[in-house]
Amino acid sequence: MEATPISVKPPSPAAAAAAAAAEEAPAPVEEPPVPPPAPGPATLEPMASQPAAVVFEAEPCGMDQLALTPNTKRQKVEEGADGNGCKHCTCKKSRCLKLYCPCFTGGGYCSEKCGCHPCFNKALYAETVQTTRKVLLSRQKRLSLKINRRSEPNAEAVEDTHHSSSSTPPRRGCNCKKSSCLKKYCDCYQDGTGCSLFCRCEDCKNPFGKNEGLLAEESKRFLYTGADLDHSEDEHDFVIERSPRLQSPISKESSFQQTPPHIRATNRDTHMFPQALSQWQPRSWHFSKRQSNDRVIDDWQLAKQEDSYSIPRCIQILNGMAELSQTEKSVAPDVFLLPGNREIFVSLNGDVRALWLKRKIQQQN
């Protein structure tokens, strides 16, 4: 089966006990943690615990900046984090080794401020924790790929081209059904961002932006085809933004934007929103804490650039071309469906532009 069960055996009770003793943890191991039953094929054996004297020099929640999916679940208010990744969880059954645990998910170790027990997300079990993360990330990659493929039939080709794009974890948008994206159950709402076209929420009333399902399949294909997910796998294997939602499918590396002509998508904290360009503006207040002003500027420039190659802009030019017949002018907009074509069209001049367009029209027929 493709879906590899992720089950990671926690360190042995002895190790845990030793850890507790060495650490003087506030939550003493009263009962030896029971390893998860029936570990799957991907079960990871617990790493041998390292010498406590060494391990405990590590700062809790340091974790080499290893962060799995951004905010997998409702994670206790980010403000509650103590700056090193610890979210003060209160896990009881997950042993803080699953994505349920915000500290684990956030890339940090649990600290003494957590109310979790038993907890294996500690420096003492660093190797176990890291291995678990890798397994989970691996699954996330597959999931991410699956999601992309589901949404975009050609995504496989994209994936082949950008082989490392799978490093991006699933960022799928919310799936709220009952909360109408009006409560913190909703990741989007909690992040202060609107729901995206990739959310699957029902009766979305997210005040930061509704998912109104405006994006047609065709348009989604454009967006996904343009998906150029994080390539910097080496650097970011585990350093992932907090939100689990789909990373912005817009590639800023290419000026050949894939944005569909009739849809303006803005990048708001990795979300895609249909929005009239005229309404677009850098939403710095919506950007995550990690986003820099540079990002804002990039988005702004990106949108302006897109505007230059919009379909209306192309048609405007087209209307002024005496070289083309009415029939050709009626067909030409089809050529503009491809963003690359629009950019080429606008970039060319005079006769060459007309010749190029005629050739494109012929190719279409």
Add this chain to the structure above:
DNA sequence: GAGTTTGAAACT
């Protein structure tokens, strides 16, 4: 603070 609701993760 206990119980309920919620949606994501994990599992089957």
Add this chain to the structure above:
DNA sequence: CAGTTTCAAACTC
């Protein structure tokens, strides 16, 4: 892969 269970946070009282 769809359905179910488990989990922990958010929410309600």
